[in-house]
Amino acid sequence: MTELKRLWLLFRPYRGWMLLGTLAAILTLIANVTLMAAAGWFLTAMAAAGISGVAMNYFTPAALIRGSAMIRTGGRYGERLINHEATFRLIASLRVWFYRHLEPLAPARLQQYHSGDLLSRIRADIDALDNLYVRVLVPVVVANVSIFLFTLFLLFYHPLLAVSGLSFLLLAGVGLPIWSQRRGQAPGQRIAEEEGALRTAVVDGVQGMAELTLYGMTERQALRIDDISRRLVTDQTRLSSDHGLTQAAVGLCASLSLWALLWLAIPMVHDGRILPPQLAMLALFTLASFEAVAPLPQAFQMLGRTLAAARRLFAIVDTQPAVPAPSGISPMPARFDIELAQVTFNYPGSSKPALAEISLQVPAGSRAAVIGATGSGKSTLFNLLLRFWAPDSGAIRIGGKDVLDFHGDDLRRHIAVVSQHTYLFDTTIRENLLIANPEASQGALEAACRVAQIHDFISELPDGYDTWVGETGVRLSGGQGRRIAVARALLKDAPILLLDEPTEGLDAATERDLMQALAKLMTDRTVLLITHRPAGLDWVDQVLVLDQGRELARGDASIVPKATAATLLAVGPELKTEASG
Numbered sequence: 032m033t034e035l036k037r038l039w040l041l042f043r044p045y046r047g048w049m050l051l052g053t054l055a056a057i058l059t060l061i062a063n064v065t066l067m068a069a070a071g072w073f074l075t076a077m078a079a080a081g082i083s084g085v086a087m088n089y090f091t092p093a094a095l096i097r098g099s100a101m102i103r104t105g106g107r108y109g110e111r112l113i114n115h116e117a118t119f120r121l122i123a124s125l126r127v128w129f130y131r132h133l134e135p136l137a138p139a140r141l142q143q144y145h146s147g148d149l150l151s152r153i154r155a156d157i158d159a160l161d162n163l164y165v166r167v168l169v170p171v172v173v174a175n176v177s178i179f180l181f182t183l184f185l186l187f188y189h190p191l192l193a194v195s196g197l198s199f200l201l202l203a204g205v206g207l208p209i210w211s212q213r214r215g216q217a218p219g220q221r222i223a224e225e226e227g228a229l230r231t232a233v234v235d236g237v238q239g240m241a242e243l244t245l246y247g248m249t250e251r252q253a254l255r256i257d258d259i260s261r262r263l264v265t266d267q268t269r270l271s272s273d274h275g276l277t278q279a280a281v282g283l284c285a286s287l288s289l290w291a292l293l294w295l296a297i298p299m300v301h302d303g304r305i306l307p308p309q310l311a312m313l314a315l316f317t318l319a320s321f322e323a324v325a326p327l328p329q330a331f332q333m334l335g336r337t338l339a340a341a342r343r344l345f346a347i348v349d350t351q352p353a354v355p356a357p358s359g360i361s362p363m364p365a366r367f368d369i370e371l372a373q374v375t376f377n378y379p380g381s382s383k384p385a386l387a388e389i390s391l392q393v394p395a396g397s398r399a400a401v402i403g404a405t406g407s408g409k410s411t412l413f414n415l416l417l418r419f420w421a422p423d424s425g426a427i428r429i430g431g432k433d434v435l436d437f438h439g440d441d442l443r444r445h446i447a448v449v450s451q452h453t454y455l456f457d458t459t460i461r462e463n464l465l466i467a468n469p470e471a472s473q474g475a476l477e478a479a480c481r482v483a484q485i486h487d488f489i490s491e492l493p494d495g496y497d498t499w500v501g502e503t504g505v506r507l508s509g510g511q512g513r514r515i516a517v518a519r520a521l522l523k524d525a526p527i528l529l530l531d532e533p534t535e536g537l538d539a540a541t542e543r544d545l546m547q548a549l550a551k552l553m554t555d556r557t558v559l560l561i562t563h564r565p566a567g568l569d570w571v572d573q574v575l576v577l578d579q580g581r582e583l584a585r586g587d588a589s590i591v592p593k594a595t596a597a598t599l600l601a602v603g604p605e606l607k608t609e610a611s612g
């Protein structure tokens with residue numbers, strides 16, 4: 032039950048709200064039971080008084096009935112209001128809590144999770160946690176307090192009545208919940224996993240629609256989704272039918288409790304220990320008291336789903352980032368040169384190093400290119416430089432300070448990246464630019480877009496900078512997206528610039544224009560480019576050629592053709608030796 036304890040700690044800031052919501056729920060329940068009991072007593076007493084012709088004071092009981100009815104209505108409204116407010120606050124804070132733990136895990140630790148599964152955790156699993164509060168915690172407290180008060184009340188009339196009432200309340204409020212918790216545990220856990228799997232399959236199906244259609248696999252994907260849906264529905268059906276059964280069983284317990292009460296109390300009426308109106312009151316009281324335990328079987332049935340959701344969330348929250356945060360504050364480099372000293376790195380589970388003993392010095396304000404074929408380790412080098420992973424041996428320094436001594440955000444504040452994969456958010460062009468610098472004025476946005484040669488295009492759009500770019504920027508061309516990336520880098524104004532194949536996939540004219548924009552961006556910055564294309568590198572001061580994670584050659588741009596022939600054509604070792612020589 033450690034999940035329960037941990038959840039309780041997360042709920043702690045909302046204790047005030049919970050207490051208030053629980054008090055409102057108890058008040059409502061007591062008002063309802065009072066209403067039923069008083070009504071039973073009142074009707075019978077009035078009938079008896081009418082038959083015997085005795086005058087009776089009906090103002091007090093009528094006032095009690097009216098008062099209870101008003102408290103019940105107001106209490107229920109208040110209870111819903113308070114508990115919904117508390118739930119929404121709780122859910123909102125849980126999402127932020129989860130996201131705060133998720134963010135440092137990206138990208139290294141999250142590669143094992145599918146985005147659909149993560150989405151399911153952040154949405155459905157967090158939603159499931161609110162069950163614990165509204166459907167478990169509040170009803171359990173309300174039931175405990177109410178059962179105690181109801182038993183005291185019956186005890187006032189006769190211990191036997193109290194024992195009988197308590198037994199049936201415990202059967203419905205403890206026995207049935209235990210049964211439904213056991214029955215609900217396995218399907219509850221499966222539902223949490225099936226919901227994640229379903230979301231993953233649907234996201235894959237939608238995102239990969241073009242490929243699935245091209246290869247005629249849509250039917251197969253549909254069958255996969257159908258299979259998961261069926262399993263999900265089977266488990267949900269089982270929970271629903273168990274829920275129906277337990278609700279019927281609660282009703283049965285209430286009826287049995289009523290029979291037992293009548294069986295015990297009718298003789299007491301005969302010998303005068305209980306008055307006839309009191310018998311009617313006790314009968315209706317008994318039936319109404321089961322409202323206190325009615326929600327418990329379902330609450331405990333949902334516990335399995337809730338705890339499974341908590342486990343899935345804690346599994347992510349407890350994951351340590353690939354690179355632990357340093358204990359001290361981040362250093363402040365005085366200059367922004369880049370140094371790689373004998374860097375070796377293996378991805379977890381891989382036997383072959385992605386980078387082996389790589390050294391490189393890029394003086395502040397100079398430009399270097401790392402070239403190599405696919406899989407030669409270029410992106411890995413960027414991942415290490417950005418502190419997404421830590422080298423197994425060797426060191427990476429910026430201005431002489433080890434990147435591992437920086438907090439991730441502090442380090443990345445000094446670095447701007449322009450890559451072929453520029454992620455554009457489903458919002459306006461303005462918002463997409465502002466992520467680089469939320470404080471930037473309209474003038475600064477326009478200036479950056481002018482340098483990136485995209486301002487004229489944006490100005491001609493009907494909504495200008497307020498144009499919606501669509502999901503992943505579908506309304507912009509690849510070249511336009513790349514220019515937005517250049518504008519973002521300009522707005523960020525970081526001293527180090529990493530370029531990851533920025534002109535990949537563009538036609539010659541667009542590439543030329545983008546290079547002009549990049550030339551302005553590169554002014555006075557330390558630039559590191561990764562590319563597999565040997566052409567057009569005359570603007571860099573030095574080149575490092577990688578081959579399967581190892582240094583193949585280094586020098587100025589003139590060494591590129593030879594070295595590239597070795598890496599791209601994968602020719603024999605003689606040429607590689609020649610190239611490095």
Ligand SMILES: Nc1ncnc2c1ncn2[C@@H]1O[C@H](COP(=O)(O)OP(=O)(O)OP(=O)(O)O)[C@@H](O)[C@H]1O
Nearest residue numbers: 142378381385404405406407408409410411412563
């Ligand atoms: N996240 C990862 N987990 C495990 N292995 C990885 C991971 N990323 C890359 N690799 C492996 O590390 C090696 C270097 O990959 P890397 O992405 O750095 O190459 P690259 O030169 O950038 O290739 P490309 O030009 O295709 O992007 C490859 O063998 C690749 O399979």
